[in-house]
Amino acid sequence: xxxxxxxxxxxxxxxxxxxxxxxxxxxxxxxxxxxxxxxxxxxxxxxxxxxxxxxxxxxxxxxxxxxxxxxxxxxxxxxxxxxxxxxxxxxxxxxxxxxxxxxxxxxxxxxxxxxxxxxxxxxxxxxxxxxxxxxxxxxxxxxxxxxxxxxxxxxxxxxxxxxxxxxxxxxxxxxxxxxxxxxxxxxxxxxxxxxxxxxxxxxxxxxxxxxxxxxxxxxxxxxxxxxxxxxxxxxxxxxxxxxxxxxxxxxxxxxxxxxxxxxxxxxxxxxxxxxxxxxxxxxxxxxxxxxxxxxxxxxxxxxxxxxxxxxxxxxxxxxxxxxxxxxx
Amino acid sequence: xxxxxxxxxxxxxxxxxxxxxxxxxxxxxxxxxxxxxxxxxxxxxxxxxxxxxxxxxxxxxxxxxxxxxxxxxxxxxxxxxxxxxxxxxxxxxxxxxxxxxxxxxxxxxxxxxxxxxxxxxxxxxxxxxxxxxxxxxxxxxxxxxxxxxxxxxxxxxxxxxxxxxxxxxxxxxxxxxxxxxxxxxxxxxxxxxxxxxxxxxxxxxxxxxxxxxxxxxxxxxxxxxxxxxxxxxxxxxxxxxxxxxxxxxxxxxxxxxxxxxxxxxxxxxxxxxxxxxxxxxxxxxxxxx
Numbered sequence: 001x002x003x004x005x006x007x008x009x010x011x012x013x014x015x016x017x018x019x020x021x022x023x024x025x026x027x028x029x030x031x032x033x034x035x036x037x038x039x040x041x042x043x044x045x046x047x048x049x050x051x052x053x054x055x056x057x058x059x060x061x062x063x064x065x066x067x068x069x070x071x072x073x074x075x076x077x078x079x080x081x082x083x084x085x086x087x088x089x090x091x092x093x094x095x096x097x098x099x100x101x102x103x104x105x106x107x108x109x110x111x112x113x114x115x116x117x118x119x120x121x122x123x124x125x126x127x128x129x130x131x132x133x134x135x136x137x138x139x140x141x142x143x144x145x146x147x148x149x150x151x152x153x154x155x156x157x158x159x160x161x162x163x164x165x166x167x168x169x170x171x172x173x174x175x176x177x178x179x180x181x182x183x184x185x186x187x188x189x190x191x192x193x194x195x196x197x198x199x200x201x202x203x204x205x206x207x208x209x210x211x212x213x214x215x216x217x218x219x220x221x222x223x224x225x226x227x228x229x230x231x232x233x234x235x236x237x238x239x240x241x242x243x244x245x246x247x248x249x250x251x252x253x254x255x256x257x258x259x260x261x262x263x264x265x266x267x268x269x270x271x272x273x274x275x276x277x278x279x280x281x282x283x284x285x286x287x288x289x290x291x292x293x294x295x296x297x298x299x300x301x302x303x304x305x306x307x308x309x310x311x312x313x314x315x316x317x318x319x320x321x322x323x324x325x326x327x328x
Numbered sequence: 329x330x331x332x333x334x335x336x337x338x339x340x341x342x343x344x345x346x347x348x349x350x351x352x353x354x355x356x357x358x359x360x361x362x363x364x365x366x367x368x369x370x371x372x373x374x375x376x377x378x379x380x381x382x383x384x385x386x387x388x389x390x391x392x393x394x395x396x397x398x399x400x401x402x403x404x405x406x407x408x409x410x411x412x413x414x415x416x417x418x419x420x421x422x423x424x425x426x427x428x429x430x431x432x433x434x435x436x437x438x439x440x441x442x443x444x445x446x447x448x449x450x451x452x453x454x455x456x457x458x459x460x461x462x463x464x465x466x467x468x469x470x471x472x473x474x475x476x477x478x479x480x481x482x483x484x485x486x487x488x489x490x491x492x493x494x495x496x497x498x499x500x501x502x503x504x505x506x507x508x509x510x511x512x513x514x515x516x517x518x519x520x521x522x523x524x525x526x527x528x529x530x531x532x533x534x535x536x537x538x539x540x541x542x543x544x545x546x547x548x549x550x551x552x553x554x555x556x557x558x559x560x561x562x563x564x565x566x567x568x569x570x571x572x573x574x575x576x577x578x579x580x581x582x583x584x585x586x587x588x589x590x591x592x593x594x595x596x597x598x599x600x601x602x603x604x605x606x607x608x609x610x611x612x613x614x615x616x617x
Binding site for chain 2: 054056058103104107108109110111113114115117118119121122125126129240244247251280281283284286287288289290291292293294295298
């Protein structure tokens with residue numbers, strides 16, 4: 001019964017996602033949908049490190065930025081197609097993930113968070129001050145849209161939307177495979193109890209590095225997707241508040257689940273747009289939401305959902321037991 | 329040049345020290361990593377701005393009034409934010425205080441406007457000559473007031489009953505509680521001291537740097553670098569680390585380029601984390617992999 005509902009719900013979501021461009025008419029709505037797509041990818045990638053492996057990172061915008069700049073600069077300086085730049089951006093970003101992962105292997109809690117923050121700031125300051133290459137605060141303009149495949153022109157928002165949906169779908173399938181594999185289980189073990197995981201023979205350094213590198217890889221090509229969609233990048237996008245926004249998405253949706261970060265990314269991006277009339281007050285509200293979610297909803301909306309499921313189940317079992325007792 | 333940068337570094341270092349001291353004490357005694365600490369610095373700066381520019385209090389009276397305002401604020405922070413966070417996991421505490429930091433920053437933008445404002449102080453134009461180097465009185469006041477506060481704090485922690493209770497709590501929370509120490513009181517006092525130190529740093533820095541609602545972000549990240557340099561929860565380390573960072577930044581600004589000044593803190597941070605993550609002055613707290 002429960003399984004059927006899940007399948008029906010999944011199919012409904014899929015149909016909605018596919019017909020979405022035909023429902024909405026304004027370019028603005030398509031833009032929001034594309035930004036939601038970018039945020040879903042960012043939240044999913046952070047989720048590997050923070051949600052599954054339990055290593056809180058607030059420098060995630062750095063990988064996103066490295067990916068965006070790598071891809072933009074490559075396609076502007078060399079005559080290479082977008083798809084090559086897309087993968088190079090991911091690989092360069094993954095290398096930076098290794099660079100952050102190595103020195104922070106031994107750290108946890110506050111130490112880890114502060115060093116990821118420091119890493120994010122260093123990258124931002126380099127983007128801002130290395131003017132010869134990055135053009136500093138002016139940013140990079142004139143980035144091309146991805147090359148068309150099968151005659152699909154990606155300067156068109158609707159086509160870009162389907163490209164994004166396809167990439168998110170591939171990422172989701174891969175993540176599902178990885179998190180259900182030996183690697184994913186090792187991450188969860190590390191998150192739950194590092195010492196116990198080590199005693200069980202899990203190679204901590206190896207699995208933590210895999211998490212950092214995989215997460216940076218995904219964030220890297222997300223940066224590339226962003227750069228070639230907006231076609232203008234500047235260091236202002238890849239700041240601490242962006243990293244924090246991604247953390248909030250993962251936290252509110254539910255860490256360590258695949259659906260949670262998606263719900264979080266959609267919810268937060270939509271909420272921030274919907275509350276635009278409130279001006280600065282929406283950021284005030286945002287801070288309060290973060291505080292209350294951290295304190296009272298540490299497992300996010302998915303946690304709440306699972307909690308409700310367990311409650312319903314135990315109630316049902318209790319009533320079955322009662323009925324049986326009555327029968328005797 | 330060298331002496332000039334050294335004095336600049338000491339002045340900058342005293343601001344970092346004041347902020348880092350509160351941060352490290354709150355961590356050491358309450359176990360709370362307070363991301364909203366930079367906002368205390370911001371609130372102190374705005375309190376001084378309003379007291380000096382609008383109420384037109386004399387400079388030192390405004391400083392004292394700022395301490396009182398920060399004490400009230402510290403009390404509220406402890407009761408409303410730290411109490412619900414106590415005993416939660418590190419990640420929860422970090423995210424919770426980050427939320428409060430966001431909240432205060434944006435409230436600041438609404439109340440004070442996002443534009444940078446300056447505090448005009450009579451001491452800005454009075455110069456002092458030390459070994460051929462000219463320093464404004466405002467800068468000297470920062471250094472002197474910070475040193476006075478450090479000495480006072482040292483006396484307070486070392487010689488009063490409350491100070492003893494604070495030290496006991498930082499060593500072992502449960503044991504301190506079993507010995508009948510009023511943990512809630514200790515926590516309030518610690519937060520008030522931390523808030524007052526950060527607020528004073530803000531009001532001292534106001535006449536030299538500009539005052540704006542997001543001024544706390546960079547400060548708190550640098551203060552964390554200082555705290556890690558000295559070892560989390562280590563008071564002596566925070567003082568030493570603050571001055572080291574201040575001098576290193578001033579030297580980098582003077583001899584390399586002022587654009588690179590802000591990177592210094594993070595480079596030091598990462599070097600410390602690679603070489604001796606528990607901080608220069610601590611003996612424990614490393615996770616082995």
